[in-house]
Amino acid sequence: MEELKIQPIRNGTVVDHIPQGQALNVLRVLGVDSATRDVVSVAMNVPSDEMGRKDIVKVEDRRIDSKEADLIALIAPDATVNVVDDYDVTEKHDVSMPDEIRGVLACPNPSCITNTREPVETVFDVRDDEIRCEYCGTVLTDEIAEHLA
Amino acid sequence: MDIINTKEMSKDDIVAVLDRAAEIEPSDALDGDVLALLFFEPSTRTRMSFDTAMKRLGGDTVDMGSVESSSVKKGETLADTVRVVEGYADAIVLRHPREGAARLAAEFVDVPVINAGDGAGHHPTQTLLDLYTVRDNVAAALGDLHVGIMGDLKYGRTVHSLAFALAKFGARITFVSPPSLRVPENVRTELGRAGIEFKEVDGVDDVIDTLDVLYATRIQKERFPDEKEYEKVAGEYRVTPETLETARDDLVLMHPLPRVDEIAPDVDETRHAKYFEQAHNGVPVRMAVLDMVM
Ligand SMILES: [Zn+2]
Numbered sequence: 001m002e003e004l005k006i007q008p009i010r011n012g013t014v015v016d017h018i019p020q021g022q023a024l025n026v027l028r029v030l031g032v033d034s035a036t037r038d039v040v041s042v043a044m045n046v047p048s049d050e051m052g053r054k055d056i057v058k059v060e061d062r063r064i065d066s067k068e069a070d071l072i073a074l075i076a077p078d079a080t081v082n083v084v085d086d087y088d089v090t091e092k093h094d095v096s097m098p099d100e101i102r103g104v105l106a107c108p109n110p111s112c113i114t115n116t117r118e119p120v121e122t123v124f125d126v127r128d129d130e131i132r133c134e135y136c137g138t139v140l141t142d143e144i145a146e147h148l149a
Numbered sequence: 150m151d152i153i154n155t156k157e158m159s160k161d162d163i164v165a166v167l168d169r170a171a172e173i174e175p176s177d178a179l180d181g182d183v184l185a186l187l188f189f190e191p192s193t194r195t196r197m198s199f200d201t202a203m204k205r206l207g208g209d210t211v212d213m214g215s216v217e218s219s220s221v222k223k224g225e226t227l228a229d230t231v232r233v234v235e236g237y238a239d240a241i242v243l244r245h246p247r248e249g250a251a252r253l254a255a256e257f258v259d260v261p262v263i264n265a266g267d268g269a270g271h272h273p274t275q276t277l278l279d280l281y282t283v284r285d286n287v288a289a290a291l292g293d294l295h296v297g298i299m300g301d302l303k304y305g306r307t308v309h310s311l312a313f314a315l316a317k318f319g320a321r322i323t324f325v326s327p328p329s330l331r332v333p334e335n336v337r338t339e340l341g342r343a344g345i346e347f348k349e350v351d352g353v354d355d356v357i358d359t360l361d362v363l364y365a366t367r368i369q370k371e372r373f374p375d376e377k378e379y380e381k382v383a384g385e386y387r388v389t390p391e392t393l394e395t396a397r398d399d400l401v402l403m404h405p406l407p408r409v410d411e412i413a414p415d416v417d418e419t420r421h422a423k424y425f426e427q428a429h430n431g432v433p434v435r436m437a438v439l440d441m442v443m
Contacts, residue, residue, distance in 0.1 A: 111268050113249035118226050120253055128342075135249025136270060139335055 007041075012060035013083050018076040020045060023055035025145040026079070029071045029104060030064065038062050051078075063091075070098040074105075074144045097126055105131075105140070106149040112136040122149065150442045151255040152263045154271035155314045163314065167281050169437035170430070177207030182443055185238035186212045187230070188265070189221065189245040194406075194428070195265050195274075199242050202435035208443075211237055228257045235260050240443050243267075261442040269306050275405065276310040278434040282427040283315075283362055286401045292319035295359055299325035300366035300386055300411060302332045307405050308366055309336050316345040323348040323356050327382050330372065352385070353392065362401045363388070363421075365411045389413040393421055403427050 018026050023042045027033075032040055039060040048054040064072075069081040073095035083091035103121035107114050114122045114135050123134040131140040140147055155163065184203040188196055196212070203210050213219055213234070221230060227250060234241060235258040243251050244265040251264030251271075266272040284291060296315055298308050302324050309332070312322055324332055324347060331349060332340075340347060350356060353363065365388055373379040387410055388402065402421040404412055406428050416422055 109248060111247050113227070113245075113247040113253045113267075116226075116247065117224075118228050118253055120228070120256070133249070135252050136268075137248070139338075 008087055009041075009058050009060050009084055010087055011085055012039075012058060012062055013064040013081060015057045015059075015064070015072060015076070016054070016080045016082065017048070017051065017078050018055040018057065018072075019051070019078075020053040020055055022075050022145065023057050025075045025148065026055075026057050026072055028145070028148045029074060030059065030068060032059060064093075066093050067098070069093040069095045071101065071104055073097045074101070097129075099126055100124065100134075101126065101131070104149060105144070105147045107133045107136060107138055108140065108147060109133065109136050109138040112138060151251075151261055152273050152438055152442060153251050153255060154264065155273045155276045155310055156271070158273070160317050163277065163280065163317070166277050166434065166437050166441065167284055169441060170277075170281050170433040171285070173433050173436045173440065175205040178440060179203065179206040179208030179443055182208040182239045183237065184208055184210045184439065184443075185234045185241045186210055187234060187241060187243045187245075188213065189216055189227075189243075189250075190266075191215070192244050192266060195244065195272075195431075198431040199263075199265065199274075199435050199439075202432050202439055205432065206436055206439060208439070227254060231258050231262075234258075240439065263438060263442065266306070269304065271310050272307055273310065274431070274435055274438055275307050276314050277438070278427065278430045279307070279311050279364070279403065279405075280314055281434050282403060282423060282430050283401065285430070286423055286426075287361055287399070289361065290318075291315065294361040295321045295323065296362040296364065297323045297325055297353060297356055297360045298364045298366070299353055301330045301368045301372065302326045302366070303330045304369070304372060305366045308364070311364065312336075312340065312345075312347070313343070316340065316343065316347075321346070323350060323360070325350050325353045325356070325386075327351065327385070330368070330382075353388075354395075357392065357400075358395045358397065360396065360400055362403065363396075364403045365408075366405065367407075367409060368411060370409075383410050387411060387413060388416055390415055390419065393419060396421065 041058040043056040045053045063083050072079050079095050081093040082089045101124040124131050200210050231254045240261040242263045242265050246268050248268040248270040250267045255262040368383050370379045400421050401423050404424040
């Protein structure tokens with residue numbers, strides 16, 4: 001049944017097992033926005049044996065590497081990332097939380113130096129499931145997707 | 150080497166600074182060296198103290214002056230400012246209203262950066278001089294002390310750094326504050342995570358007789374909805390000779406200064422009052438820091 005909805009792609013990346021409702025946030029993490037020229041398909045609320053319902057994202061002609069895949073772990077810790085070449089899955093990544101997150105998140109502390117015109121990207125350290133701004137020490141408490149830059 | 154915050158300094162690093170401060174004498178060790186003082190917000194005391202420390206070691210200082218008269222006013226980024234100043238000086242002392250400013254500065258220059266306060270963040274030389282003053286005035290080891298930290302524990306930047314530093318040595322800590330000015334949740338979580346035990350009480354009377362050190366902090370009027378509420382709280386947390394009646398003879402009373410109403414003037418004459426000494430200790434401690442990083 002799933003196969004009917006998710007048509008195979010020739011080249012690109014399929015991100016599967018995304019928690020229901022997080023597909024668009026996965027795209028944000030990958031930097032895919034309305035300006036993209038990639039062919040992007042999003043399936044939401046797909047019935048899944050393991051997850052009940054899940055979301056799936058496909059980005060054609062783009063290879064998501066393991067570093068980008070780890071960013072997906074921020075919002076979809078059980079996601080699987082399949083890189084497809086000529087209709088074959090040539091790489092499979094399980095995602096895992098990175099030690100450090102650069103540039104993807106904005107610091108929620110309004111007086112953090114990263115929330116100014118300074119020429120730096122944000123850096124967050126991930127330790128014991130705690131995500132902490134390396135500049136000001138603020139810990140992200142609510143949904144990480146809320147802090148996507 | 151940069152001095153960004155004491156949290157990232159090891160116990161040994163801290164002890165090394167305190168030991169050096171204890172023995173440092175005026176000299177010409179930094180003859181020919183120039184220290185840049187970049188104060189993006191006013192802090193006359195800290196600035197004078199660094200200035201004095203540098204000159205006592207035979208060095209010289211250049212001062213950016215007030216933000217109003219500098220390029221910052223024209224919208225220059227901190228990253229640009231420090232890269233320009235790096236060409237004038239052998240080290241940079243930075244005070245800035247935003248958290249993380251010193252870390253950012255350190256990323257852009259090769260000369261040592263000393264954080265002299267970044268917003269509500271850290272002020273490591275203050276923490277070091279606090280520790281120095283404690284160590285200099287008590288016979289016991291830092292780890293055997295019971296330290297009360299009293300006043301505005303919600304916004305007080307110095308007290309969070311001090312609590313972490315004391316905890317590094319194993320000191321017992323009791324926070325004394327009105328419920329509205331308690332240690333914030335994130336600091337509490339971090340202390341807990343670091344395995345640090347602390348107590349929280351509303352008033353100092355119940356614990357005063359067990360304290361080795363009482364560290365009073367400024368309670369700022371702006372934090373209260375109205376004048377009356379401030380006066381009430383300020384009155385309850387004011388240290389007077391009566392507060393100290395049941396204190397141990399060797400209790401050390403500290404305050405980062407300037408004080409407003411937190412300590413009554415007649416406490417100054419008691420043997421407990423160490424806050425002016427504490428302020429003076431800023432010089433040898435900053436001399437030690439400069440001597441070590443330059
Ligand atoms: Zn921050």
